[in-house]
Amino acid sequence: MSALVSARGLRKHYGRVHALDGVNFDIEAGRIVGLIGPNGAGKTTALKAILGLTRCSGELSVLGRDPVRDRARLMQEVCFIADTGILPRWLRVHQALDYVAGVHPRFSRERAESFLERTEIRRKARIGTLSKGMITQLHLALIMAIEARLLVLDEPTLGLDLLFRRTFYTTLLNDYFDEERTILVTTHQVDEIEHILTDVMFIDHGAIVLDESMDTLAERYLQVSVNPDRVEQARALGPFSEQPLMGRTVLMYQDTPRERLAELGEVRTPRLADLFVARVSAEHPA
Amino acid sequence: MNTVTAMTTQVRRELWEHRGLLAYTPFVIAAVLLALAIGGVGFGVGQFSALVEGDLDDLIPGAGVSARELPPELLRAVMLLTMTMSLTLFVAVLVVMIFFYALDALYAERRDRSILFWRSLPVSDLRTVLCKLVTAVxxxxxxxxxxxxxxxVGSLLIAMAGAAFTAGGPSPGELWRATPLGSLWVLQVYGAIAMALWWLPLIAWLLLASAWAPKAPLVWGVLPPVALGLIERMTVGTSWLFSALGERVIGFAPRAFEFDARRVFGMAGDGDSVDITIGAGSVLGNSGDAAAVESGLNVLALATPGQLLAAPGLWGGLIVAAVLVAGAVYVRRYRGES
Incomplete structure (x- = not known):
């Protein structure tokens, strides 16, 4: 199966800062991929590169196209939601529908209307008068009415309250996602998306420090919580991270057999957020 | 066909965004002018004719006649002046509209970050810039x-209503027949297009400034040419740039039109204008009287499209405009990177 997105040696620097430092990755069709990294790690640069919004050196192919050169064509099959700020405030809701219907060959106005029926959004309202949650609902309604193959979400729930954040992802999963479609999402709210991801990538200082499917992640990464008397023993097995926690020590391992860790203490699959913190600080010790 | 729908949608988008500036401004001004005209018609059409009689005297030497017995040619001249009184004002309004629209067109979307939304749709940067150019031009x-x-139309109706209540002046029907609305409209559309084509490089420059400006597109649009002009004046001592810019603003007029009263009023034959005046007579020939057509107002004779199309400045301007538009497309594509 050929990858929907394929990056080889992707590089981008702003002055002396390397936003992307020779990045390789593939995104297969039908996956929900989380791209997770601290601020300034290169997440947004990677997304912008995929969307054809920024030039990078190296090879990048999205749906078999060069995203910068073929951006307009590519956008027929790629959709994008950033945080709430990008819909123009002066635009009215019905104008937004008219506009997308006018320029997008794969947009179904009926679908968008039926999504909007479920919301409180009035057609005549200016986007500037809507709440952040409603703006996101509107953007989501526009996007979900497009027959796209790749959906890119950049911090889509930033600034939304808990209720909207929860429904955002449920709607997306229930009404949008299927085997034909692929979602690439970045967020700080790792916990929020952990359960919907099929794949995860950690990016830090312009480099991919982890790229796993959630299935293999659970097999390869383990954390064990040990009592002080076992710490030396545990260290001998080569953990990549060690954190004191309420009198015990939590250590994380990669590719260490579960049976050997079970002898030392309580073994668990690490949460994505914990793994992220451990992985990123291991790569770049403070 | 799909592209046509998409581009129409994009131009409508421009009108949604700049509704006040583009759609309301000219009609609000029209409404104000008509309100003034309703107020002014109280003076009566006869008195108004008498007021402009002096001007007519200058225009057509020896034509001094009283307002009450205006010959058809003079009535036509009076109506023509009435109809065209507001043109200068509207040209000025158009300049203001285009100036502020073009400066805002590619800047506002970056200021409010909506460019990310517009560019997330399958519309190329070239088509976006072209649609904005079409909106301006x-x-x-x-x-x-x-x-x-x-x-x-409004002031003609007001004048006719006034005439109906004015004893001794021309009748409403005479006013209607004396007003060459059809040919005026042809002339105005022609003039608007000629003007816009002549201004194209200026508009393209403003679009480029709009795409480029980190902030204050007005400053980026105005300052560089003014600064270059001043530098030229201080170092070389010439004013080539300033006069070229001035020429670019008003230069369409002498090329697209021939302001020759004799041709308009048909007082003297002019062999050169044969190609242009063909068909004008039929537009003007409301009275049906052959002699009246010949001596009537030949408004369309003002237009000299051949001369405009033959002007190297028109084509040179179009080439400069193409380069500037390409620049604006390029800048829009890569501006948001850093």
Whole structure:
């Protein structure tokens, strides 16, 4: 199966800062991929590169196209939601529908209307008068009415309250996602998306420090919580991270057999957020 | 066909965003002018004719006649002046509209970050910039022409209503027949397009400034040419740039039109204008009287499209405009990177 997105040696620097430092990755069709990294790690640069919004050196192919050169064509099959700020405030809701219907060959106005029926959004309202949650609902309604193959979400729930954040992802999963479609999402709210991801990538200082499917992640990464008397023993097995926690020590391992860790203490699959913190600080010790 | 729908949608988008500036401004001004005209008609058409009689005297030497017995040619001249009184104002309005629209067109979307939304849709940067250019070059002038038509029809109706209540002056029917609305409208559309084509490099420059400006597009649009002009004046001592810019603003007029009273009023034959005046007579020939057509107002004879199309400045301007538009497309594509 050929990858929907394929990056080889992707590089981008702003002055002396390397936003992307020779990045390789593939995104297969039908996956929900989380791209997770601290601020300034290169997440947004990677997304912008995929969307054809920024030039990078190296090879990048999205749906078999060069995203910068073929951006307009590519956008027929790629959709994008950033945080709430990008819909123009002066635009009215019905104008937004008219506009997308006018320029997008794969947009179904009926679908968008039926999504909007479920919301409180009035057609005549200016986007500037809507709440952040409603703006996101509107953007989501526009996007979900497009027959796209790749959906890119950049911090889509930033600034939304808990209720909207929860429904955002449920709607997306229930009404949008299927085997034909692929979602690439970045967020700080790792916990929020952990359960919907099929794949995860950690990016830090312009480099991919982890790229796993959630299935293999659970097999390869383990954390064990040990009592002080076992710490030396545990260290001998080569953990990549060690954190004191309420009198015990939590250590994380990669590719260490579960049976050997079970002898030392309580073994668990690490949460994505914990793994992220451990992985990123291991790569770049403070 | 799909591209046509998409581009129409994009131009409509421009009108949604700049509704006040592009769609309302010319018609609000038209409404104000008509309100003034309703107020002014209280003076009566006869008195108004008498007021402009002096001007007519200058225009057509020896034509001094009283307002009450205006010969048809003079009535036509009076009506023509009435109809065209507001044109200068509307050209000024159009300049303001285009200037502020073009400066805002590619800047506002970056200021409010909506460019990320627009660019997330399958619309190329080239098509976006072209649609904005079309809005400035074609849509704005045509909206202004439409507003002018409103003023002309309105003031003609007001004048006719006034005439109906004025004893001794021309009758409403005479006023109607004396007003060459049809040929005026042809002339105005032609003038608007000629103007916009002549201004194209200026508009393209403003679009480029709009795409480029980190902030204050007005400063980026105005300052570089003014600064270059001043530098030229201080170092070389010439004013080539300033006069070239001035020429670019008003230069369409002497090329697209021939302001020759004799041709308009048909007082003397002019062999050169044969190609241009063909068909004008039929537009003007409301009275049906052959002699009246010959001596009547030949408004369309003002237009000299051949001369405009033969002007190297027109084509040179179009080439410069193409380069500047390409620049604006390039800048829009890569501006948001850093």
């Amino acid at each position: 074609l849509v704005a002038p045509l909206l202004v022409v439409a507003a002018i038509m409103v003023v002309q």
